[in-house]
Amino acid sequence: MTDPESDPAELFHENSKITPFDVGADLDDLPPIEPGVFLGRVRLPKVSAVRGVELEEAVLGRVTCRDYDPRVPLSQDLLSRLLAFGCGFTAPSNFPLPSVPFRRAAPSAGATYPLEIYPVVLRALNIRPGVYHYANIDHSLELLRPGDFRTQLAEWTLGQPYIADASVVFVIAGFPGRIRPRYKERGYRYMLLEAGHVAQNFYLLSTAYGLGATADGGFVDAAFNRLLGLNDITEIALYNVAVGVPRPA
Numbered sequence: 001m002t003d004p005e006s007d008p009a010e011l012f013h014e015n016s017k018i019t020p021f022d023v024g025a026d027l028d029d030l031p032p033i034e035p036g037v038f039l040g041r042v043r044l045p046k047v048s049a050v051r052g053v054e055l056e057e058a059v060l061g062r063v064t065c066r067d068y069d070p071r072v073p074l075s076q077d078l079l080s081r082l083l084a085f086g087c088g089f090t091a092p093s094n095f096p097l098p099s100v101p102f103r104r105a106a107p108s109a110g111a112t113y114p115l116e117i118y119p120v121v122l123r124a125l126n127i128r129p130g131v132y133h134y135a136n137i138d139h140s141l142e143l144l145r146p147g148d149f150r151t152q153l154a155e156w157t158l159g160q161p162y163i164a165d166a167s168v169v170f171v172i173a174g175f176p177g178r179i180r181p182r183y184k185e186r187g188y189r190y191m192l193l194e195a196g197h198v199a200q201n202f203y204l205l206s207t208a209y210g211l212g213a214t215a216d217g218g219f220v221d222a223a224f225n226r227l228l229g230l231n232d233i234t235e236i237a238l239y240n241v242a243v244g245v246p247r248p249a
């Protein structure tokens with residue numbers, strides 16, 4: 001691990017954190033996650049792009065949702081679409097590196113891909129609630145921690161109760177070590193910009209599918225990192241997008 005005092009990006013990140021003390025969060029109930037150990041795998045249904053979803057209409061309809069219907073679970077098809085078109089592999093890549101075989105739904109500086117997506121499933125049809133990692137290589141969900149984290153997510157997002165009624169919270173996490181060797185301190189900036197690309201994909205796709213989305217930049221960093229099994233320094237939660245079924249007006 002880098003010494004935060006010698007890395008301005010890491011120092012900045014440390015100083016912008018919201019701490020467990022800010023919400024009185026107790027993280028003792030969350031045991032650490034063994035790196036690389038998955039407790040199950042969900043193969044998401046294969047999806048192909050559907051004609052008829054107008055991008056401009058999705059942009060015009062995009063709005064932040066803060067009222068979800070907790071009675072309606074998300075279908076596997078829509079969860080699969082959100083991931084495939086939000087952050088998945090899209091087409092064979094012509095990037096001149098054999099390590100980059102596919103293009104992805106969101107651009108990445110120098111095809112370094114410093115982001116990973118961790119869906120925290122709250123209510124989805126035939127998917128056990130819990131913390132997952134999205135494996136784009138085979139479009140599957142790797143189960144890291146089963147459990148119902150609705151209450152904790154509402155608390156750790158500084159008391160946003162509607163988050164508990166969403167179907168899934170996509171945590172966008174960064175691994176700055178992937179981008180720093182190429183871009184030095186500027187890599188941290190690129191990593192944050194990339195998180196914005198992915199988040200906007202989730203917003204527009206949600207709008208196109210008749211779902212709601214909430215961007216969440218305010219969260220207790222240590223709580224989310226602990227929940228996901230990230231080390232809080234070189235593996236860091238950056239941004240969340242909650243997605244769910246809006247409550248009928």
Ligand SMILES: Cc1cc2nc3c(=O)[nH]c(=O)nc-3n(C[C@H](O)[C@H](O)[C@H](O)COP(=O)(O)O)c2cc1C
Pocket residue numbers: 062063064065066160214215216217218
């Ligand atoms: C970086 C960022 C962080 C945000 N964090 C939150 C949040 O924690 N909770 C929330 O309800 N909305 C959050 N929002 C959504 C904004 O409040 C919202 O986009 C803004 O009020 C404009 O409303 P609209 O998205 O419906 O057009 C965030 C948006 C951004 C870009």
